[in-house]
Structures are given as C-alpha cells and as structure tokens.
Amino acid sequence: LYDYHVIQADETPVLVNKDGHPAGSQSYMWVYRSGFMYRDRQIILYEYQKTRNASHPREFLRDYTGICVTDGYQVYHTLEKEREDLKIAGCWVHCRRRFNDALEVIPKAHRKESILHLIMKQIQAIYREEGKLSDFSTEDRLMQRQLVVKPLVDAFFAYLKQNEPKIPKNGKIREAFTYALNQESYLKVFLEDGDVPIDNNASERAIRGFCIGKKNWEMIDTVNGANSSAIIYSIAETTKANNLKPFDYFEYLLTEIPKHVDDKNTDFLAELLPWSDMLPENIRKPQKASGK
Incomplete structure (x- = not known):
C-alpha cells in the first residue's frame, strides 16, 4: 500500500x-x-x-x-x-452533504429561491463533468480537469466568497459555508493530479x-x-474489491495455509493474495459482458 x-x-x-x-x-x-x-x-x-x-x-x-x-x-x-x-x-461528498443538510432545513416551497439551490447546482455540474472522465487515462483526466472542471470549481469558490458576508452568523448555512471555505485548498488537490479521486x-x-x-x-x-x-x-x-467471492476465498485460504505450517519462510503467501494469477477460477466472480 x-x-x-x-x-x-x-x-x-x-x-x-x-x-x-x-x-x-x-x-x-x-x-x-x-x-x-x-x-x-x-x-x-x-x-x-x-x-x-x-x-x-x-x-x-x-x-x-x-x-x-x-x-x-x-x-x-x-x-x-x-x-x-x-x-x-479533501472530499467533495462531505462538502456537498453540508450544503444539502442546510437546504433541507428550508421549506420545500422556498428551496429554489435559496442561494443553496444554486450552490447545489454548481456542485452537481462539477460532478457531472468529473463523471465523464472515469475511463480516461491519468494524463487525459488531468488535462480535462484543468480545461473543464477547474473553471467550475473556481467559480464555485468565487461565488461562496462573494456571498459569504450575507450569510447568517449561525445555523447550518453558516456551517456549510465555513466548512467549504476552510477546506478549499484540500478540495482543489484533485485538480492537480489525475490519480486523485474527487471524493x-x-x-x-x-x-x-x-x-x-x-x-x-x-x-x-x-x-x-x-x-x-x-x-x-x-x-x-x-477480496470483494478484487472481484473474488469472499466465502470461497476464505475457504481456499483455510485449506491452503495449513499445508505450509512447517515452512521456514512465507513466500507461498504471494500465490494466495487476492490478485494472484495462481488462484483457482471458481473463487473469481464472473466478469460482466462488455456493453451490458
């Protein structure tokens, strides 16, 4: 790791x-x-x-x-x-969650009139453009983030700073603004590296x-x-993250490891790791057919 x-x-x-x-x-x-x-x-x-x-x-x-x-x-x-x-x-999900919690305090009939509605739309736009990049290479993802996502992020923080003086000094809206502005430098890290997830x-x-x-x-x-x-x-x-069947993998480990209790080294463990090519096929989950 x-x-x-x-x-x-x-x-x-x-x-x-x-x-x-x-x-x-x-x-x-x-x-x-x-x-x-x-x-x-x-x-x-x-x-x-x-x-x-x-x-x-x-x-x-x-x-x-x-x-x-x-x-x-x-x-x-x-x-x-x-x-x-x-x-x-930083994590944009946590940022979005703060604004969404603040928005839910407002009666439904007045939510679209709230500044929070526009802020949530801005975050939605950032996620929409980021979502298009999931299958890109690291280099291409970084380039698209700089070209498309970064202007949206910059506009989001500019809007927060412009409206921050108008926000009540207490309450969930103030908490959401304070969280986002305090986290700005961390929330922008993903824009500088194509390998960093948005959340x-x-x-x-x-x-x-x-x-x-x-x-x-x-x-x-x-x-x-x-x-x-x-x-x-x-x-x-x-196991689950590497597309294996957890029960079958545990069963395999508990069958194979006891065979090596007298071994002087643990090199055999490399063949048992979840990404090993030596694992039996029956413990792998079926690959989804492309396009389905």
Whole structure:
C-alpha cells in the first residue's frame, strides 16, 4: 500500500467492551485503502485503535509518501503540516452533504429561491463533468480537469466568497459555508493530479460492511477480538474489491495455509493474495459482458 501514489483513509467508532475505557466509551476502527485507479490490485486495511487522535494515522503513514484522500477531519491536516512528503486531498461528498443538510432545513416551497439551490447546482455540474472522465487515462483526466472542471470549481469558490458576508452568523448555512471555505485548498488537490479521486466514497464503501455489522452485534468484547475483526474485515473487503467471492476465498485460504505450517519462510503467501494469477477460477466472480 505504501508504494501507491494515492491512498484513502476513513474511520468509524466502535464499542469494545474490555478495552480499559470507562463503560460506553468509543474506540475506533480505521481503514486505509488504495486509490480508485489501482483497479487490478485493490488493498483495504482495517486497523483497530482505542482513540481517534493523530498519533494513529501518524504512525500508520510514517513511511508513506504521496497523497491521502480523507474527509475534513483535522488530524489529517495536522499530519500534512508536519510533513513535506505527505499531501491531504479533501472530499467533495462531505462538502456537498453540508450544503444539502442546510437546504433541507428550508421549506420545500422556498428551496429554489435559496442561494443553496444554486450552490447545489454548481456542485452537481462539477460532478457531472468529473463523471465523464472515469475511463480516461491519468494524463487525459488531468488535462480535462484543468480545461473543464477547474473553471467550475473556481467559480464555485468565487461565488461562496462573494456571498459569504450575507450569510447568517449561525445555523447550518453558516456551517456549510465555513466548512467549504476552510477546506478549499484540500478540495482543489484533485485538480492537480489525475490519480486523485474527487471524493472519499471508496473509503466509505470499504468501511460500510463493518458499520452494517456493528448494528447487529453492537459491540466487540475484547481488544484481541477487535484486532481479529480488523484482520477479517481487511481480507473480506480486499477480496470483494478484487472481484473474488469472499466465502470461497476464505475457504481456499483455510485449506491452503495449513499445508505450509512447517515452512521456514512465507513466500507461498504471494500465490494466495487476492490478485494472484495462481488462484483457482471458481473463487473469481464472473466478469460482466462488455456493453451490458
């Protein structure tokens, strides 16, 4: 994962019963994943930590050089200020969500008259043009972003700055304006690199399975259980991202690995990785026919 030019990160709270915290305190499951352009070798890693402070991504990203796409959580920006070889890119979904939340407070009959309606249309236009570039090469995507998407982004921030003095000092509209303007430099990073996604949706999708799961089991009992969960979810989500059948892949691993318990080295593991050409065909999902 450290070899990739662009990675993405996210985190979600989890209740671990016996982690030394006061009852009801939240721990966190962090997730780090490869960027969207590494379609042939996707990597998703979960990491359990007791807190949400900067020390955890600082340690995980210590040997990483490149761009990390995140939401607006401040600890990532703190890390960027500490490093010259780490750049943080922002997430337009989080920006759009703030304005949409503010718009929904306004009665439906008056929404089209609101400044928020036009702002949402501007974001929609940015996404519409970006959506046309998904199959472009890195170089062509960057060129089109500079030619087509960048003017829309520049106009969006110019409009915000022009209208910001007219916004009430409190409320959801002020929160949305403040968030977007504070995140401007991070939200523009994708315009300078064709490999950087416009948002952090891929990380949110990678952590969604865990979020759905914890609604059912509600808590993890021990720290060892949390670390084991991180391993299992890392394998499961990486499996899905590489177009394999999770159950069949786990079954294959649990069949093959015991054959090597007496091996002095672990070179055999390379043949078991989710992108290995040595994997049996029956654990691969059928490829969709082109044009369908």
